[in-house]
Amino acid sequence: EPEVTQTPSHQVTQMGQEVILRCVPISNHLYFYWYRQILGQKVEFLVSFYNNEISEKSEIFDDQFSVERPDGSNFTLKIRSTKLEDSAMYFCASQDTFANTGELFFGEGSRLTVL
Amino acid sequence: DAKTTQPPSMDCAEGRAANLPCNHSTISGNEYVYWYRQIHSQGPQYIIHGLKNNETNEMASLIITEDRKSSTLILPHATLRDTAVYYCIVRVGDKIIFGKGTRLHILP
Numbered sequence: 001e002p003e004v005t006q007t008p009s010h011q012v013t014q015m016g017q018e019v020i021l022r023c024v025p026i027s028n029h030l031y032f033y034w035y036r037q038i039l040g041q042k043v044e045f046l047v048s049f050y051n052n053e054i055s056e057k058s059e060i061f062d063d064q065f066s067v068e069r070p071d072g073s074n075f076t077l078k079i080r081s082t083k084l085e086d087s088a089m090y091f092c093a094s095q096d097t098f099a100n101t102g103e104l105f106f107g108e109g110s111r112l113t114v115l
Numbered sequence: 116d117a118k119t120t121q122p123p124s125m126d127c128a129e130g131r132a133a134n135l136p137c138n139h140s141t142i143s144g145n146e147y148v149y150w151y152r153q154i155h156s157q158g159p160q161y162i163i164h165g166l167k168n169n170e171t172n173e174m175a176s177l178i179i180t181e182d183r184k185s186s187t188l189i190l191p192h193a194t195l196r197d198t199a200v201y202y203c204i205v206r207v208g209d210k211i212i213f214g215k216g217t218r219l220h221i222l223p
Contacts, residue, residue, distance in 0.1 A: 031209060043213040091158050104211055106158030
């Protein structure tokens with residue numbers, strides 16, 4: 001069964017460092033997402049991406065964050081100058097069809113720990 | 116914010132049907148009801164979705180009331196592996212917004 005894969009599974013970084021989290025969505029999917037989950041809290045939407053541009057972003061997704069799909073397969077989330085409160089699980093998801101009738105497939109997540 | 120209300124937790128005996136309720140009284144006519152679950156800290160897993168009619172797949176059944184203001188997810192024969200947080204979501208546009216969900220405990 002096709003799946004969304006994420007790397008690294010766990011990354012530890014120092015506050016102020018830049019981090020790139022990588023995702024390989026399912027190959028024929030067109031819509032891509034990043035979510036995060038701070039330990040013990042709910043899963044929060046960060047950003048959706050379609051046709052090589054951001055389609056929607058939440059208040060969390062400020063100038064510290066950026067996304068891109070550099071090579072047509074990987075979908076990356078970059079966090080510049082990480083803060084302690086960026087420590088969380090980051091989930092990538094993808095979907096093949098448009099809008100509200102499709103299924104989002106989630107990866108297993110990347111755990112980011114900022115020291 | 117999520118447009119749904121769910122009980123924070125429920126218990127169900129192993130082998131019995133687990134019935135998870137959800138209220139979505141402000142749902143609009145073209146908005147779908149989705150159910151996902153999250154086992155421990157794994158990525159959320161899709162279960163089922165529907166608009167008006169009841170739906171069934173290999174994992175669960177979804178019963179939506181005629182006025183669409185509430186729904187019930189049914190796991191017909193719960194096992195210990197079904198212990199998870201279950202999220203009822205009214206989908207708006209192309210993103211999924213998670214609420215706090217229901218933590219389902221399956222009791223041996």
